[in-house]
Amino acid sequence: MFPWNYGFHWGAVSIVFLGAFYCVLTVISTTLILALRRTYRSAAQGRADRIRWRSEFQELAARDRLCRHMLSGEFPYRECRNAFDCRRCEAHARILEKRRPAAVAETEEEVFGMAFPLDRLYHRGHTSVLPQPDGTALVELDELGRRLIGVPDQIALPQPGTRLRANGTGWRIRKREADIRVLAPVDGEVVDVSPARGGCLLVRPAEAAFDHLLTKSEVRPWLLREMERLQLALTAQGAPTLADGGVPVDDILASYPSADWDAVCSRMFLQP
């Protein structure tokens, strides 16, 4: 069979036995080669961000994957099955058709002492999108996101011209042990960047469809839920939270020097 193996003779038993063995080896190696080929193809097509979000979304705790319409009371319980991309959600489209125009006259939502202007849209990864008259959109951290990070140690912003994918990497912030990947709220091309206020991007959106972002009446229930999540995340770190009410301080991290901030931020910025 092999060189220097002079005593081996092929027979029915050896054909069946070694045939089965080599079939198994073939299946194992084909599986590996197939996975490697697909990896190469996906990497060449630049699908890493999409795959990352799909994979990470599945790993979020069930209570972090709740549908926006559950937060606003339109469903008693519903987990999102579209990785927070409501643009391809039929239920979302149906609800929007039925929903009456919200009578929100205020220009700003104040939650726990934090101001959330209602002239913009909010992404669940704590960024906001402010459409500009020239068709671009200003993307930055929302107030809670800013307070979570305080003054960043380091910001890595994308170069102008970079293509962003909704729920892909927008920019990265480093603060103490936390390496935070801020999720991009929209698809589009980066026009300009600034490191101010934890990072700002001016983006030319690929399409003007912002259906997946939270709007006026949804902001308050979402933020109340976010405060609940923050409270849980901090409790896990042994930090006392909101025992007597109060509002989040400007730099939450500075108040908890011993907390594992990587764990808290990964939870709040949707990175399991």
Added chain:
Amino acid sequence: MLMFGLYSAGLCLVKGLNQTNMDNRFAFGLWIFLDLTVIALGAGAFFTGFLLYILKVKELGAVINSAVVIGLVCYSGAVAALLVDVGQPLRFWFTFWYPNVHSMLTEVTFCITCYLTVLLIEYVPIVLRNRRLRQVPSFLIFEFELHKLVYVLAGVGTFLSFFHQGSLGGLFGVLRGHPFAFREGLAVWPSTFFLFVLSAAAAGPSFILLTTWLVSKISNRQLVRPEVLPLLGRISGMLMIAYVLAKTVDTLIWINHTSPGAGVPAWQYYSWKPFGTWILFAEIVAFGLIPALVLLTPRLRLRSNWLVSAAALTCIGIALNRFVMTLQTLALPTLSFDPFLSYFPSWQETGTFLGVVGFGVLVYSFSFRYLNLFPQERDLEQPEAAPVREPALAGRY
């Protein structure tokens, strides 16, 4: 333990198998007992994979990563012990180059090597899901793409496990010179082939149940939803009762037909102390029927102490079965002038055994610390908080 094990194994490799208390008559000792036991307990990896990916028992997704790590630890430990046991580890490849296709051991070697490769491949996505490693895009994509094909690996793993678990049993069943172990069966497979498959499939879920419970207690965390462990217990119980029935029938056939046919009345085997009939009773009833009935009783299964005790008894029962097949078989005389052999492992053998155990504990502990072995843990780590109410004067003072 690991360092002591490495030292002991090193002595055996450098100085030879004279460091052990085995000899040409008593050629299977503590290491083979360890191999057979850990391979049976590690069967949870293939059986859980089969139930989850092939039969779509989705609830088992909660323990599949842990099952793969347990499987990997058990099989790599077994292979490490075998490398020391063969005495000439540099010639391990002879079995592949010069295969004796009529030998059960050849099949076992081929299957275990292939299955260890499958387990290593299945372990890769678990490692690559680590948060730091996932930052590397090619690792992330490879993990994603490999995970999509994991059902193929689960199928291959099931095929390989079925045959090597069976062949490990068949190995004893074909020993005509040892009528205590010899069994008749189906075609080329003695009944022990099927009993080993069934018993390993029964013990695997129990061992996963036991380790999950133990890790949960040590880490003081809830790792899986409350219904998962009873489900594992139920699966184990169903297979265990089937095994106990099959084992009982097999034993009755052996006592009344096979053994007398070989010229030895079966009672004679149990006249050599300490291997009395108690060992048969313990194997089939105390560590077989009783835990099976406990695991099949819903009321008892839902109580943690009963569930865990029954799972532990199941695992002990399978270990006892492997002990009987390995050590009792070799100790008993086969010819009228043969003496009753006795064997006690040397400290080098014990050290190597402890080294394998230490290796297993370390690999599992590191995996638990750095990898996501229990996906439900994230959902269960904190109780749902009461809805946060905004203070009436928030932001106004």
